Amino acid sequence: MEICLITGTSTGIGQATALHLARRGYKVYATMRKTAKGDKLRAAADQEDLPLVIETLDVSDNQSIMDCVARINEAEERIDVLINNAGLSSSSPVETYPEEEHRALFEANYWGPVKLTQTVLPGMRKRRKGAIVNVSSLLGRIAWANQAAYCASKFAIEAFSESLAQEVVPFGIRVCIIEPGVTASAIFDNTPVHFDRFSPYKPAMRRNGRFYNVGVPVATPAEKLAETIEKAFTTEPPKLRHAVGFGVQAIAGRRAMCDEDFIALGAMVDSEYYQTLRDRLGLDLEPPKRV
Numbered sequence: 001m002e003i004c005l006i007t008g009t010s011t012g013i014g015q016a017t018a019l020h021l022a023r024r025g026y027k028v029y030a031t032m033r034k035t036a037k038g039d040k041l042r043a044a045a046d047q048e049d050l051p052l053v054i055e056t057l058d059v060s061d062n063q064s065i066m067d068c069v070a071r072i073n074e075a076e077e078r079i080d081v082l083i084n085n086a087g088l089s090s091s092s093p094v095e096t097y098p099e100e101e102h103r104a105l106f107e108a109n110y111w112g113p114v115k116l117t118q119t120v121l122p123g124m125r126k127r128r129k130g131a132i133v134n135v136s137s138l139l140g141r142i143a144w145a146n147q148a149a150y151c152a153s154k155f156a157i158e159a160f161s162e163s164l165a166q167e168v169v170p171f172g173i174r175v176c177i178i179e180p181g182v183t184a185s186a187i188f189d190n191t192p193v194h195f196d197r198f199s200p201y202k203p204a205m206r207r208n209g210r211f212y213n214v215g216v217p218v219a220t221p222a223e224k225l226a227e228t229i230e231k232a233f234t235t236e237p238p239k240l241r242h243a244v245g246f247g248v249q250a251i252a253g254r255r256a257m258c259d260e261d262f263i264a265l266g267a268m269v270d271s272e273y274y275q276t277l278r279d280r281l282g283l284d285l286e287p288p289k290r291v
Contacts, residue, residue, distance in 0.1 A: 001025060001027050002026050002027070002080040002081060003026070003027050003029070003072065003076045003078055003079050003080045003081070004021050004026045004027065004028050004029065004079075004080065004081040004082075004083065005029045005031065005068075005072060005079050005081070005082050005083070005116075005120070006018050006021075006028060006029070006030055006031065006083040006085055007031050007032075007057060007059055007083065007084055007085050007112070007116070008031075008059075008085040008086025008087065009030035009031060009038070009041060009054075009085070010032040010033075010034070010037035010038055010041065011037075011185065012183070012184070012185030012222050013085055013135065013180070013183060013185055013222045013225045013226065013229075014030070014032075014083075014085040014086065015030075015040070015041050015222070016221075016222035016223045016225065016226040017083060017222075017226040017229050017230075018030040018041060018045075018052060019041070019044055019045070019050070019052075019226070020223065020226035020227065020230065021081075021226070021230060022045060022048075022050035022051055022052040023050060024230065025051075026051070026081070027051040027052075027053075027076070028051065028052045029053050029055050029068075029072050029079075030052055030053070030054050030055070031054075031055045031056065031057035031068060031086075032054070032056070032057065032086075033056070033057070033058045033059075033086075034056075035054050035055075035056050038054045041054065042054055055068055055071065055072070056068065059084075059086045059107075059108055059113070059115075059116065060104070060107040060108055060111070060112055062115050065112070065116055065119055066119060069116070069119045069120060078123055078127065079120050079123060079124070079130075080124075080129070080130055080131070081130070081131045081132075081133070081233060082116060082117065082120050082130075082131070082132045082133065083133040083135070084113035084116055084117070084132070084133065084134045084135060085135045086108060086112060087109045087135065087153075088104065088105045088108045088109060088150075089105075089150050090102075090105055090147070090149055090150055091146050091147050091150070091205075091208055091209075092146065092149070093145075093146055093148075093199065093201035093204060093205070094148045094149075095201070096196070096199070096201075097148070097149055101149070102149045105149050105150060105153055106149075106152075106153050106156075109150075109153035109154065109156075109157060110153050110156045110157055110160070113134055113157060113160070114160060117132055117164065120132070121168070121173075124168075124171070124173050125168070125171045125173065128171050128173075129173070130172070130173045131173065131174045131175075131176065131233035132161075132164070132168075132173065132175050132176070133175075133176045133177075133178060133229055133232060133233055134157050134160075134161045134175070134176070134177050134178070135178045135180070135229075136157050136161070136177050136178060136179050137150075137154045137179060137180060138180065138181045138182075138243065138245070138247045138248050138251065139151045139154050140154030140155055140157065140158040140177070140179060141158070141179060141243075141251045141254065142250055142251065144208055144211070145204040145207070145208060145265075145266055146201070146204045146205050146207075146208035147208060157177075158177060161175050161176075161177045161240070162177075162240065165240055174238050175240065176229075176232040176233050176238075176239070176240065176241075176242060177240055177242065178225065178228060178229055178242050178244075179241060179242065179244070179248065179251075180220065180225055180243075180244060180245050180248075181215065181220060181243070181244065181245030181246040181247035181248045182211075182212065182215030182216060182218075182219045182220065182245055182246040182247055183219055183220045183221075183222060183225055183245055184219040184220065184221050184222055185219075185222055203270075207270075207273065207285075210285050210287060211283075211285055214246075214284075214285050215246040215247055218246050219245070219246060220244060220245035220246060224244065224245075225244065225245070228242055228244050229242075247283065249281075249282040249283070250277075250281040250282055250283050252282075253280050253282055254281060256280075257280055257281075261280075265277075270286075274286035
């Protein structure tokens with residue numbers, strides 16, 4: 001039975017992945033900052049008698065990370081799969097983005113996965129076996145206006161993962177990046193939104209909101225992401241990036257656009273903006289016309 005450590009399992013993708021992998025025969029250490037939030041996960045695991053243990057882990061606290069990994073290693077003598085899923089989101093123009101939120105976001109989305117990876121790697125390297133899965137985002141490939149901090153943290157984890165993959169492949173360790181589009185997740189309930197109807201950046205805020213207004217009703221179920229995560233670290237041949245969900249069709253379109261054309265979106269009037277998104281990125285976000 002392989003041992004799997006997953007972060008951010010109290011809701012959403014993490015919770016669905018913990019249950020999916022436990023049902024598939026993995027022994028899952030489902031971690032979260034406050035284990036009191038794990039009642040739903042605990043009840044589901046108990047009802048099905050799944051091999052799942054809920055552990056305390058705060059990804060923004062290095063001591064918490066080291067203590068959690070030590071407890072698992074003491075009990076199991078190894079960690080075979082690390083899934084860095086815990087994270088935060090936010091939306092705000094750069095000029096008015098609160099510094100404390102910006103730093104907290106990087107602690108959760110970047111530094112936490114880095115420290116966890118550093119902590120589990122020695123064991124994986126010695127065994128010459130293991131898998132590290134980092135949950136990034138569509139916004140780790142496309143930098144939308146009004147989400148600079150979130151995009152920056154996800155671009156960072158993408159670059160980290162790509163470099164890491166090259167370093168550890170000689171030791172039989174696989175690295176995977178999951179790039180969800182809009183997903184049915186509680187992350188939206190916990191996302192600080194700094195909307196100011198008098199802001200000079202209101203058009204960017206409104207357009208950013210429109211993406212989610214369209215995407216949330218057709219959001220990918222968290223269970224679909226859980227299946228994608230398992231396939232990412234098990235199927236052959238290995239593949240680094242795995243994009244799934246509403247909006248990911250825009251990745252190919254963005255790759256085909258020059259930077260200057262993409263930046264020019266910010267200065268377009270709405271009609272031209274939405275037409276360009278449709279023609280160049282495959283996104284139909286234009287609001288219904290008022291009658």
